[in-house]
Structures are given as structure tokens and as C-alpha cells.
Amino acid sequence: MTRGSRAAGRAGLASLQFGLVLFVLLPVFWMVSVSLKPATEPFAIPARLWPDHPTLANFLHAFRPEFRTYFINSVVVSLATVAISVSLGLLAAYSFTRTQFRLLSVLMALVLAAQMFPESAIIIPIYRIMRSADLLNTYASLIIAYVAVTLPVAIWMLRAFLMRLPPTLEEAAEIDGAGPLRTFLDIVLPLSRPGVVATAVFVLVVTWQEFLFALSFISSKSMRTLPVGINDFIGQYGISYGELMATSVLISLPVVAIFMVLQRYFVAGLTVGAVKG
Amino acid sequence: MMIPRILLAATALMAVATTAPAQTVTLRFWDNQQAESGLSIYQKEAVQRFEKENPNIKVDVTTVPYPEYQQRLLTAVQGGNAPDVATLDQIWIAAFAKAGVIEPLDARAGAAGITSATFFKGAWDSANYDGHLWGIPFNVDAWSFTYYNKRLLQQAGVDPQSLLTWKGLAAAGKKLTGNGRFGIGLFGHKGEDTTVVLDSFIFSNGGKVLNADGSCALTSPQSVAALRYLQSLVPYAPRGILNAASGDMRQLFLNGSLAMEFWPALEQPTLLKSKLDWGFVAGTAPAGKTPVGTYGGWNLAIFKSAAHKDAAWKFIRFLTRTDVNGSVVDLIPANIAAAKTFLAGKRRGPRRILKYLEDAAPRPLSPRYLEVSNIEVTLAQDVYSGKDPGAAASTACAAIDALH
Amino acid sequence: MKRGRWLVFLFVSPAVILVGVLMYYPMIGTVIDSLYATSFIDPTPKFVGLSIYREILTSIDFAEVVRNSCIWTAGVVLLQNVVGFAFALLLDQRLPGRALMRSLVLLPWVLPGVVAAILWRFMFDPQLGLINSFLIRLHLSGQGIPWLAQTSTALPAAIVAAVWKGFPFSTVVYLAGLQHVDAEQIEAAIIDGAGQLRRLFDVVLPAMRELIALNVILTTILTFNYFDMIWVLTRGGPENATNIFPTRIFELAFGEFRFGEGATYGVFSILVLTLLLALYAAIRRGAERKSAGA
Numbered sequence: 001m002t003r004g005s006r007a008a009g010r011a012g013l014a015s016l017q018f019g020l021v022l023f024v025l026l027p028v029f030w031m032v033s034v035s036l037k038p039a040t041e042p043f044a045i046p047a048r049l050w051p052d053h054p055t056l057a058n059f060l061h062a063f064r065p066e067f068r069t070y071f072i073n074s075v076v077v078s079l080a081t082v083a084i085s086v087s088l089g090l091l092a093a094y095s096f097t098r099t100q101f102r103l104l105s106v107l108m109a110l111v112l113a114a115q116m117f118p119e120s121a122i123i124i125p126i127y128r129i130m131r132s133a134d135l136l137n138t139y140a141s142l143i144i145a146y147v148a149v150t151l152p153v154a155i156w157m158l159r160a161f162l163m164r165l166p167p168t169l170e171e172a173a174e175i176d177g178a179g180p181l182r183t184f185l186d187i188v189l190p191l192s193r194p195g196v197v198a199t200a201v202f203v204l205v206v207t208w209q210e211f212l213f214a215l216s217f218i219s220s221k222s223m224r225t226l227p228v229g230i231n232d233f234i235g236q237y238g239i240s241y242g243e244l245m246a247t248s249v250l251i252s253l254p255v256v257a258i259f260m261v262l263q264r265y266f267v268a269g270l271t272v273g274a275v276k277g
Numbered sequence: 278m279m280i281p282r283i284l285l286a287a288t289a290l291m292a293v294a295t296t297a298p299a300q301t302v303t304l305r306f307w308d309n310q311q312a313e314s315g316l317s318i319y320q321k322e323a324v325q326r327f328e329k330e331n332p333n334i335k336v337d338v339t340t341v342p343y344p345e346y347q348q349r350l351l352t353a354v355q356g357g358n359a360p361d362v363a364t365l366d367q368i369w370i371a372a373f374a375k376a377g378v379i380e381p382l383d384a385r386a387g388a389a390g391i392t393s394a395t396f397f398k399g400a401w402d403s404a405n406y407d408g409h410l411w412g413i414p415f416n417v418d419a420w421s422f423t424y425y426n427k428r429l430l431q432q433a434g435v436d437p438q439s440l441l442t443w444k445g446l447a448a449a450g451k452k453l454t455g456n457g458r459f460g461i462g463l464f465g466h467k468g469e470d471t472t473v474v475l476d477s478f479i480f481s482n483g484g485k486v487l488n489a490d491g492s493c494a495l496t497s498p499q500s501v502a503a504l505r506y507l508q509s510l511v512p513y514a515p516r517g518i519l520n521a522a523s524g525d526m527r528q529l530f531l532n533g534s535l536a537m538e539f540w541p542a543l544e545q546p547t548l549l550k551s552k553l554d555w556g557f558v559a560g561t562a563p564a565g566k567t568p569v570g571t572y573g574g575w576n577l578a579i580f581k582s583a584a585h586k587d588a589a590w591k592f593i594r595f596l597t598r599t600d601v602n603g604s605v606v607d608l609i610p611a612n613i614a615a616a617k618t619f620l621a622g623k624r625r626g627p628r629r630i631l632k633y634l635e636d637a638a639p640r641p642l643s644p645r646y647l648e649v650s651n652i653e654v655t656l657a658q659d660v661y662s663g664k665d666p667g668a669a670a671s672t673a674c675a676a677i678d679a680l681h
Numbered sequence: 682m683k684r685g686r687w688l689v690f691l692f693v694s695p696a697v698i699l700v701g702v703l704m705y706y707p708m709i710g711t712v713i714d715s716l717y718a719t720s721f722i723d724p725t726p727k728f729v730g731l732s733i734y735r736e737i738l739t740s741i742d743f744a745e746v747v748r749n750s751c752i753w754t755a756g757v758v759l760l761q762n763v764v765g766f767a768f769a770l771l772l773d774q775r776l777p778g779r780a781l782m783r784s785l786v787l788l789p790w791v792l793p794g795v796v797a798a799i800l801w802r803f804m805f806d807p808q809l810g811l812i813n814s815f816l817i818r819l820h821l822s823g824q825g826i827p828w829l830a831q832t833s834t835a836l837p838a839a840i841v842a843a844v845w846k847g848f849p850f851s852t853v854v855y856l857a858g859l860q861h862v863d864a865e866q867i868e869a870a871i872i873d874g875a876g877q878l879r880r881l882f883d884v885v886l887p888a889m890r891e892l893i894a895l896n897v898i899l900t901t902i903l904t905f906n907y908f909d910m911i912w913v914l915t916r917g918g919p920e921n922a923t924n925i926f927p928t929r930i931f932e933l934a935f936g937e938f939r940f941g942e943g944a945t946y947g948v949f950s951i952l953v954l955t956l957l958l959a960l961y962a963a964i965r966r967g968a969e970r971k972s973a974g975a
Contacts, residue, residue: 014776020768021782027845028788030811031800040552043532045457047814091692104693111696114704116954118906120931121947124940125707127356136358148703151696180688209793211909216352219307219339227795231342241528241803248796259791260784348935351721355940372938375722467918517807517827519919520835528809644722647937658919662832 035059035245043241058246067250069222070229075254077139077225078207081146085203086196088147089154094184096155097162111152119212127216141217142225146210150203157202161195162188201262208255226251302585303335304592307350307363309575310340319604327595334588354378354580361583362592364415364575367403367639368469368646374411375644379578381409385590399572399639400611406642412576413593414611415602419570419637420473421539422630423561427554429453429536437556440537442564443506450513453536460513462526462538465654465661470523472653473571473640474539478503480569480638481562486649487641491681493674495656496667504656504666511661518661541573543608545624557626559633570637574608609634645680652676708951714944721938733945745921746929746946747953749836750905753925754957756840757847757904758897764844765851766893770881772852773859783856790849798913801842805829805914829915832922839923843910847903851896858892859885894965898958905954926950 030049035058037051096108126145127136135141165188173183211227218224230247308320324336339360341349347369353359354373365373373379386392391413393401400414423440430437433452439445450460465471476486484499494500511518515529527544529535531551548555560568577593579586595601602615609630610616616634620627641649652673659669715733717726737743772783789797804810805828813825828838862885886893908927911917917924917932924932926946934943 010774010776013771013774014778017771017774017776017782018778020771021786024786024845025788026811027800027804028792030804031796034803043528043809045532045534045808047809047811049811088692088695092696095689095692104689107693107697110705111700114700115902116906116951117704117708118908118927118930118947118950120908120927120934121711121943121950122704122707124352124355124934125710126703127352127358129702129707131356131358144699145703148699151699155696205791209795211795215345215349219341219349219353221340227793228345230795231345241809244799248793248799252792252796255791255793256788259787348931351935351938355721372722376724376938465919467916515808516824517830519832520827520830520915525806534808648939651932651937654918655920662919 031245031248034241035249037242039240039242058240058242059250061243062246062250066221066229067226067247070224070226071254073139073223074208074226077142077146078204080139080143081150081207082200082203084143085147085150085154086158086200089151089158089199090189090192090196092151093155093158093162094188096159108155112156114148114152123212123216126213130217136217137220137223139223142210142214145213145217146207149210150206153206154199154203157199158192158195161192161198165191197262201259204258205255301333301335302588303337304362304585304588305337305339305360306592307339307341307346307353307360309346309364309366310342323596323601323605326601327592330595331588331591334585334591336592357582359580359582361585362577362579362589365412365578367400367572367574367576368650370404370411370576370578371406371642371644371646373578374406374409378581379411380581380583380586381411382413382579382590383410386410386413389594395613396611397613397616397634399634399637400574400576403572403574403639403642404576406644412578413597415575415577415597416606416608417572417574417611417616417634418541418543418608419572419634420470420477420541421570422542422544422557422559422633423537424530424540424544424548424555424557425537426530426533426535427556429458429533433536437558440558441561441568443561444564446537446561447506447509447513449537450510454513457534459515459529459535460537461510462521462529462535463507463510463514463518463661464521464523464526465518465657466520466522467651467654468522469650471657472650473573474523475504475507475653475657476571476638476640477539477560477569478507480571481560481566482506483566486653487643487677491643493677495653495670495677496674501667501670504660504670507657508660508663508666511663519658541608542624542630546607549625557629559626559629567636568633570633572637572639574611576611648680649677711944711947714941715948717941719941721940733941734949737942737945737949742921742924742929743946743949746924746926749921749923750925750950750953751957752836753840753843753911753923754901754905756837757843757907758900760840760844761848761851761900761904762893762897765848765896766855768848768852769855769859772856786852787849789846792846794846794909795913797846798842798910801845801910802829802914805838805842830919832920835915835919835922839911839914842914843904843907846910847900851900854892854896855889858889862888897961901957901961902954905950905957926953 033050036054036056038053038055038057041051041053096104130136130141130145135144173187174180178186209227210225214225214228218228230244230251320338320340324338328335347366350359350363350365354376359378365379370379374381396414397417400417404410404412404414423446425437425440427437430449430453433449435449435452436445440449446461453460464474479486479495479500482499482503484497484503485494488494515521515526515535523538523540526535526538527547530538531553533553560570562568577596579589579593583589596605597612599612599614602610602612603619606619609624610619617627617631620630624630640646643649655676656669656673659672660666716728716730718729718733719726768786772779772786776782792800804812807813807825807827807830810825812828813822816822817825826834828834905925906927908931911923911925911928912931915923917928926949930943930946930950933939933946
């Protein structure tokens with residue numbers, strides 16, 4: 001292959017990459033476009049890609065007091081879930097990785113298999129449990145349920161990551177007389193940071209969009225989270241598509257932003273985790 | 278249940294639990310979240326007024342949007358956590374009564390001198406099941422008024438009054454379809470709005486959904502003729518009827534590409550806010566017959582499990598009072614006197630709306646109504662997708678009669 | 682190691698307890714419920730054994746739900762993995778703007794599920810939607826196609842939306858895996874004169890077999906139980922064209938107040954999913970035996 005044709009090939013591939021990503025992002029672009037359309041500008045048939053007179057008015061409408069309340073609730077619930085799920089997941093994954101006995105493997109398989117249950121079939125019994133524990137309408141109800149859902153996957157991801165760490169490091173620490181807890185805190189924890197970030201992002205993305213539990217456990221308006229809250233805005237008789245899309249953009253922004261900042265770790269963490277999964 | 282309780286309580290310590298200190302009687306009231314913006318302010322004011330009149334009662338209001346209300350209420354009731362008092366859709370009353378989760382109100386209503394005369398007949402009927410009264414009518418509406426775009430009709434030389442007859446409506450639909458525009462917006466997605474429009478055409482032709490003995494009446498000549506008529510309107514409708522909801526038609530109507538649409542009176546506030554020049558006629562029927570709409574609306578009910586039934590009753594009495602009812606609803610007050618004031622002040626064509634409400638018929642009062650309704654949705658989808666109406670009705674009736 | 686055992690159990694116990702109490706305990710309740718005729722309007726349970734199972738097994742609804750669930754799961758999992766892998770291959774090339782492209786391609790996965798579903802319902806709108814706008818402008822269709830409103834196109838359309846939402850996760854997983862395919866093996870294949878495609882099938886795919894298997898299993902479970910997308914797009918309609926287990930269970934339990942049947946569908950749902958996974962395992966074992974024999 002000549003140098004020139006290789007360069008041309010690379011340019012071709014680069015534009016292919018660019019084009020495909022654009023194609024994937026087209027719906028997102030359209031969401032933003034509709035969110036900028038003034039309420040007075042009617043929808044054209046067939047649809048147009050960009051409004052004639054873009055405006056931020058929809059965003060001003062969408063950013064109402066309820067939205068702010070729901071937003072704060074979502075943040076609290078998501079962050080707490082991430083913190084608990086990742087910590088518990090790390091401890092459990094560490095145990096699974098470093099210790100081999102049959103009972104543990106069986107438990108692990110059972111914990112992972114829990115993902116197979118359709119939520120809508122077990123939501124009423126779960127609701128009863130929350131009620132008898134007096135947890136309805138609390139952050140705790142959601143955090144506990146979300147930890148139960150995300151913890152199995154968190155363990156799976158973290159375990160795959162921890163298995164890549166060379167056991168010699170820990171052995172050296174043990175020879176130095178450090179107990180298992182010390183070893184974990186001083187040696188394992190600092191080394192597993194990329195895996196922790198990757199898992200945290202995964203848990204955050206899942207938690208941020210959960211709908212059915214949030215709908216069932218929370219009735220009070222002041223405790224609602226965003227995915228349920230967006231339905232408040234739709235209601236039976238609907239708001240304009242512009243406002244709906246503006247709200248959608250606002251809901252998506254925080255996760256997208258966090259994700260953009262952390263994506264390097266995320267990809268790195270998964271890189272390690274996935275291979276040895 | 279002991280073990281999970283301890284475990285969860287222990288886990289709960291990790292997070293902040295919020296519990297309100299109980300001082301006076303706190304009444305838990307659940308309501309369908311109403312759509313008209315600004316209404317929640319009136320609702321809040323009404324609650325404040327009630328609390329002032331009854332200093333030892335506090336009302337804790339929870340509003341849930343319609344699409345989620347059924348699921349959330351059901352989960353709460355099944356989970357042993359029903360509110361004290363709630364608005365129930367007319368079509369749920371029979372099921373909730375049969376399930377034994379709401380209180381019969383005959384004695385209380387009798388003692389308070391509440392009679393059917395205060396309310397629209399259809400609303401009152403919908404609160405009665407199996408010889409008892411289970412709720413007090415709160416608000417009502419009827420499907421469906423035929424809304425039209427004045428300018429489009431004028432351009433096509435269509436007289437709006439002609440839409441009142443089936444023949445006129447179909448002719449107008451034909452005239453107004455073409456050049457990227459559509460005549461009549463039909464919707465047939467999986468949803469109750471599909472059923473109520475279907476019903477109103479059946480009712481207006483003298484047909485019924487169920488006979489008095491509960492057997493299916495959809496195969497009667499009147500019902501099948503109504504189905505056949507609806508099918509004849511399909512060429513004038515925007516594409517995608519089988520996944521369209523009534524709300525999906527709004528954008529098309531507002532941007533001038535849809536000339537006529539079926540909506541309840543509740544659509545008026547949205548249209549009043551737009552720049553569109555619109556009008557409406559009250560239903561449509563074959564020449565010589567009276568248009569009969571389908572009743573919709575909500576009744577206030579007290580749950581069996583309620584801790585404060587007397588307070589709940591006081592609150593119901595308050596909300597349905599002539600001077601209060603009109604300010605806390607976005608549908609139409611079920612109290613006729615309140616409805617007259619409400620319509621005169623807030624809706625176009627109040628007298629036509631009143632007349633249509635008086636003529637409207639309720640949906641079947643069956644504890645298994647929701648299953649009947651889903652079968653009707655399938656029937657509507659069969660009809661809109663071109664299947665033979667008679668055969669489709671037979672299939673639907675076989676399914677409905679198999680329920681009993 | 683021995684003295685650490687109690688610590689191990691301590692670490693693992695929160696996960697086991699939470700999953701046990703919140704998932705298994707209700708699940709056992711669901712199985713028991715399915716043996717009783719209970720519904721909202723008739724709350725006194727009557728033991729009926731397997732008669733609800735028999736009734737459901739012979740219903741047309743059930744056959745349709747099983748068929749849809751299998752098409753939906755197989756379609757989404759297959760496409761999601763193929764598209765995900767293709768994007769991973771592309772993004773693995775050292776091309777300008779690679780880092781940016783890698784984060785952008787993940788956007789659909791990060792978008793909240795309800796938002797993505799609302800967006801796609803709007804994309805597919807026969808009159809206002811972007812997809813039909815393109816078809817009309819390019820003169821591929823005169824009036825546009827009502828994608829979600831025809832029994833023939835509704836399920837494929839829903840699959841497209843779900844793949845769009847889900848493929849980026851597979852891309853990241855495979856992108857990660859590609860970085861660990863032995864560079865020496867690839868070089869050896871190049872020296873052997875293997876073309877791009879041969880290289881892919883002879884070196885890259887075998888090296889990533891484990892990873893692909895894992896990802897397929899995970900996406901199968903998640904897709905089979907994926908509720909939001911179809912619920913927002915079509916609620917399982919038109920007719921029953923897109924009704925899958927999770928939407929049917931929701932419709933029965935909360936839409937029609939039929940808890941007993943909802944529970945039975947729940948049990949069936951677990952059975953069908955187990956079967957799907959077993960089938961997959963069998964196919965893989967067969968393929969492995971074949972490749973070992975070759």
C-alpha cells in the first residue's frame with residue numbers, strides 16, 4: 001500500500017466514523033432543536049430540522065419550582081445509592097475474589113440471577129415490605145431498592161476488576177503483618193480507583209432513570225424524582241412538545257455532564273473489568 | 278413480615294427518613310392531577326379554607342397524573358396504605374366497591390339530605406353500584422364534542438351545523454382532506470380515550486355496550502352500523518390511527534393541518550390559549566337522532582381503611598358544595614348549580630355543553646369494566662384497520678361474554 | 682485465609698440480605714399467588730393449583746406474548762451486539778477525534794429511559810416525525826409510514842429504538858475487549874497475509890469469545906425485562922403486536938386489576954427467560970465442540 005492511498009483510507013475511515021456518530025446523535029440533536037422551538041411556531045409537515053426562531057422560552061417554563069425539587073431528590077437518591085452500592089459492592093467483590101469456597105459461588109450466582117425477575121410482577125409485595133418497614137415516601141425506600149437492583153451488577157464489575165490486581169502485592173502486605181482490613185484499605189482500595197469510577201457511573205446512570213419503584217413508593221410531591229416528575233408535566237392533556245423536550249434536555253444534562261468528565265475512567269475501568277469478567 | 282421489617286429498619290438508618298409529627302387529625306386526600314395550569318393554586322386555597330373552617334383537620338393533598346394514578350392508587354390499596362379519601366374515576370367505582378375497599382355512603386348521604394337532584398344524572402348513576410351509593414360526584418365531562426378549525430371550514434364552504442349529522446360530518450371530512458391536510462382526527466391507541474369515542478358513536482345510534490343483564494350488546498344492528506360509520510371516516514384521518522392518542526392530534530389541529538377533532542370540554546382551555554380560530558358542535562348522530570355523549574368524570578370516595586372517616590366526609594361535603602365545587606375542578610363541576618356558574622364563566626358555548634351533558638350516557642357499571650374497555654379497544658383497532666365491523670363485533674362479544 | 686472467613690461473610694451479607702428480602706422473598710410470594718385465584722375484585726384467595734397456568738397456556742394472548750418476547754429479545758440482543766461491535770472496531774482505529782467520538786457515541790445510553798422513549802415516539806410520528814420527514818423529502822414514501830401503528834412494523838420499530846438506546850454499552854465493552862486482543866497474534870496474521878476480514882474471524886473474534894458470551898447474556902436479561910421503551914411507544918399495541926412479558930404483566934395487574942394472572946405471567950416470564958438462556962448456552966456449547974473438532 002502506498003503512503004498516499006493509506007492516508008486516503010484513513011481519511012475515509014475518519015469521515016465514516018464521524019458520519020456514523022452523527023447519525024446516532026441525530027435524535028438527540030432533534031430533541032434539542034424541538035426544545036428551542038417557540039410555542040407559537042407550528043410544527044411543519046414534513047418536519048424541519050431547525051426552528052425558524054430558536055428561543056430559550058421552553059427552558060424557562062421547564063425550570064419551574066417543582067423541577068428543582070425533583071432534581072434535588074434525584075441527586076440525593078442517586079448519590080446515596082452510588083455511595084452505598086459501590087462500597088458494599090467493593091467489599092463483597094473483594095471477598096469473592098480472594099476467597100474460594102463453594103457456598104460463596106452459589107450465593108454469588110443467586111445474587112446475580114435476581115436480575116431475572118420482572119419488576120412489575122413483584123412490585124406489590126415489595127411495596128408491602130416498604131410499608132411494613134414504614135419507609136414509604138422516604139429517600140430510604142428508593143435507596144434500598146436501588147441498591148438491591150444495582151449491587152449485583154456492581155459486584156460483577158468490581159470483581160472482574162479486582163481479579164486483575166496482582167495478588168503478590170497483598171501477600172507482601174500480609175507478610176509485613178498487616179491484617180486483611182489493613183491490606184484492603186491500604187493496598188486494594190487505592191489500586192481499584194478506575195474500577196470504582198466505572199462502577200459508580202454505571203450505578204448512577206441506572207439509578208437516575210429508574211421509574212417503577214419511584215412511582216410506587218413515593219406519593220408525596222415533595223419527594224418525587226425526575227423520571228416520575230416528567231410525567232407531571234405531561235399530564236393527561238399534555239404540554240407542548242417544545243416544553244417536553246426542554247424538560248428532557250434538562251433531565252439528561254447532569255448525567256451527560258458527569259459522564260463526559262468521567263468517561264475516561266469509565267472506559268478504562270470497563271476495559272479491565274470486561275476482559276476478565 | 279417481622280424479619281424484613283427489622284432488617285429494613287436497620288438499613289434505613291443509613292438514610293434520612295422523614296416523618297411528620299402528628300398533632301391534629303391529618304386527612305390523606307389523593308386526587309388525579311388536573312391539567313389546567315394554575316388550578317393547583319385554587320386547590321391549595323380551597324384546602325386552606327377548609328382547614329380554617331375545621332381547625333382540627335389538616336389535609337395532606339397528593340396529586341398524581343392520570344396515566345399513573347390507577348397504578349399508584351392500586352399499589353397503595355393492595356399494600357394496605359390507601360388514603361382516607363380520594364377521587365376515583367367513574368369506571369373504577371364498581372371494582373373498588375366489589376373489592377370491599379371503599380365505604381357505602383348511603384347512610385351519610387341520607388342524613389345530610391344529599392340526593393340525586395343536586396348532580397348530573399350520569400354522574401350520580403356512576404356512583405351507584407349494586408344498590409348502594411359509593412361516592413359523591415365531584416366532576417364530569419362528556420366525550421366527545423366535535424371541535425373545528427373555523428377558517429378551514431369557511432374556505433371549504435362547510436356549514437359547522439352540518440357536522441351534527443353523520444352524513445354532514447362525513448361529507449365535511451371528505452371535503453377537507455387533501456393537500457397535506459386531514460379532515461377528521463381519529464385515534465385508536467391502547468387507552469380509554471379510544472373507548473369513549475367509540476361508545477359515543479354507538480350511543481348516538483341507539484346502541485349499547487352491555488345489555489341490562491350484563492351480556493354484550495355490540496353485535497346489535499345499531500352498534501355495528503356505528504362501527505361501520507366510524508370505519509368510513511378512516512380515509513379522512515391522519516395516518517397512524519392505531520397508535521394515536523387524543524393528545525397526539527393537538528399539534529396537528531393547532532398547526533392547521535387537521536380540520537376537525539373529537540375532544541371533551543376540557544380541551545377548551547388549551548385551545549383558548551392558542552391563536553387558532555375554533556368552534557365546536559356538541560356531538561354527532563344520524564339525522565333525526567340526538568347525539569349521546571359518553572360520560573366521564575370523578576367521584577369522591579372514602580376508603581374502608583380510613584382512620585378519620587368523619588373528617589373525610591366533612592371534606593367531601595366541602596368539595597362538592599355549590600360555592601366550592603367550581604373552583605377546584607378543571608373538568609365541569611358535578612353539582613349542577615356550580616356547573617352553570619362554572620360554564621358561564623370559563624367555557625365557550627355553556628348551554629350547548631349543559632344540554633350535551635344531560636343527554637350523555639355512562640359507560641357500563643361493571644366491576645370488570647376495565648377488561649371490557651380493553652376488549653373495546655381491540656374492537657376499535659380492528660374496525661380502524663379495515664376488518665369487517667360485524668365480524669369484529671362478534672369477536673369482541675365472544676370475549677366480553679366469556680368474562681362472566 | 683481461614684481467619685478472614687467471618688469477614689468475608691460480613692462483607693457479602695448486605696448484598697445477600699438485600700437481594701433476598703427485596704427480590705427472592707417477593708418472588709416466592711408471586712409463585713404462591715399464581716396458584717390461587719386472586720384478583721382485586723375478589724380478594725379471598727381460592728386455591729386452584731395449576732388451573733390458571735392451563736388457562737393461560739391455551740390462550741392466544743399468551744402465544745403472542747411469548748412470540749413477541751422472543752423476537753424482541755433476539756432482535757435487540759443480536760443487533761445491539763453486532764452494531765456495538767462494529768462501532769467498537771471503528772472507534773478502535775487510531776483516527777483523529779477518536780476520544781470525542783467515543784464519548785459522544787455513549788450519549789444514547791446515558792439518556793434517561795423515559796426520555797429516550799418519548800423522543801422515539803416523536804421520531805416515529807407519522808406526520809410530525811423526523812424519520813418520515815426524511816422519507817418524504819427523499820421521495821421514498823409519499824405520505825410517510827405509520828411505523829408504530831401497523832402490526833407489521835410496530836415491533837421492528839420498537840427494536841430499532843431499543844437498539845439505539847442500548848448499543849453504546851456494548852460498544853464500550855467491546856472497545857475495552859479489543860484493546861486486549863494480543864497485538865502479536867494480529868501481526869502474525871498480517872504476516873501470514875490474512876486480509877482484514879480473515880483477521881477478524883480468525884484472531885479477533887475467537888480471542889473475545891468469553892466477553893461476547895457475557896455481554897450477550899447480560900443484554901438478554903436486561904432486554905427481556907425492558908419495560909419503559911415499549912410502554913411509552915405503544916403500550917403493547919396495536920392489537921397485541923408489541924406486547925411482551927413486562928408490559929403484559931403491568932397491563933394485567935394494574936390496567937385490569939387481575940393480580941393472579943399477572944403473577945402467573947411473572948412465573949412464566951422467569952421460565953421463558955431461563956429457557957432462552959439455556960438455549961443460548963446449548964448453542965454455544967455446540968459451536969465450541971465444532972470449533973474444537975475442526
